[in-house]
Amino acid sequence: DTEVTQTPKHLVMGMTNKKSLKCEQHMGHRAMYWYKQKAKKPPELMFVYSYEKLSINESVPSRFSPECPNSSLLNLHLHALQPEDSALYLCASSLRTGDSPLHFGNGTRLTVT
Amino acid sequence: SQKIEQNSEALNIQEGKTATLTCNYTNYSPAYLQWYRQDPGRGPVFLLLIRENEKEKRKERLKVTFDTTLKQSLFHITASQPADSATYLCAPSTPGGSYIPTFGRGTSLIVHP
Numbered sequence: 018d019t020e021v022t023q024t025p026k027h028l029v030m031g032m033t034n035k036k037s038l039k040c041e042q043h044m045g046h047r048a049m050y051w052y053k054q055k056a057k058k059p060p061e062l063m064f065v066y067s068y069e070k071l072s073i074n075e076s077v078p079s080r081f082s083p084e085c086p087n088s089s090l091l092n093l094h095l096h097a098l099q100p101e102d103s104a105l106y107l108c109a110s111s112l113r114t115g116d117s118p119l120h121f122g123n124g125t126r127l128t129v130t
Numbered sequence: 131s132q133k134i135e136q137n138s139e140a141l142n143i144q145e146g147k148t149a150t151l152t153c154n155y156t157n158y159s160p161a162y163l164q165w166y167r168q169d170p171g172r173g174p175v176f177l178l179l180i181r182e183n184e185k186e187k188r189k190e191r192l193k194v195t196f197d198t199t200l201k202q203s204l205f206h207i208t209a210s211q212p213a214d215s216a217t218y219l220c221a222p223s224t225p226g227g228s229y230i231p232t233f234g235r236g237t238s239l240i241v242h243p
Contacts, residue, residue, distance in 0.1 A: 059233035121173030
């Protein structure tokens with residue numbers, strides 16, 4: 018088991034639904050990340066939070082909305098997604114941004130119907 | 131633009147042999163480079179980090195080299211075991227102040243008993 022917990026493990030949603038992905042870590046890390054991974058592709062960076070402030074948004078469509086309520090929690094709010102958004106969504110944390118290794122959760126497998 | 135290249139074909143080796151995986155990058159000079167292991171349906175797991183001023187790093191059966199002149203990192207697993215079978219991702223840091231790692235597409239390693 019990883020020290021980064023993601024829920025739910027699987028999610029199926031329609032294009033008109035609103036859902037949220039959750040991520041939690043208790044390692045005292047101050048940087049948290051969302052990555053998206055499609056089959057046989059590398060993880061692609063979506064968002065980075067540093068000290069609970071959004072520091073990087075990799076031009077992600079507004080139907081994905083991140084939130085960092087505190088230093089241990091990271092949410093990804095989903096609304097009006099498209100079938101091509103189906104992927105494995107990975108959360109990661111690190112002590113800080115820069116040369117700190119990333120600790121990943123096992124992801125949420127999202128299917129948009 | 132920046133580019134990260136890893137062998138797209140799977141690497142098949144016999145148990146007990148040394149596996150060598152290659153990561154080449156172009157058009158930039160990362161401050162550091164990380165290697166991760168990813169098993170199917172799971173998040174990547176950090177293995178090793180090497181900085182631009184380091185030539186080599188070791189951890190148990192793992193060894194990483196970093197040649198900033200060739201713009202290449204090699205990842206070695208000695209005395210390989212079937213349990214080492216996985217996809218190995220190279221992640222050089224991106225330029226700019228945040229130095230967030232960007233992942234290559236990975237090389238699949240299959241160790242045959």
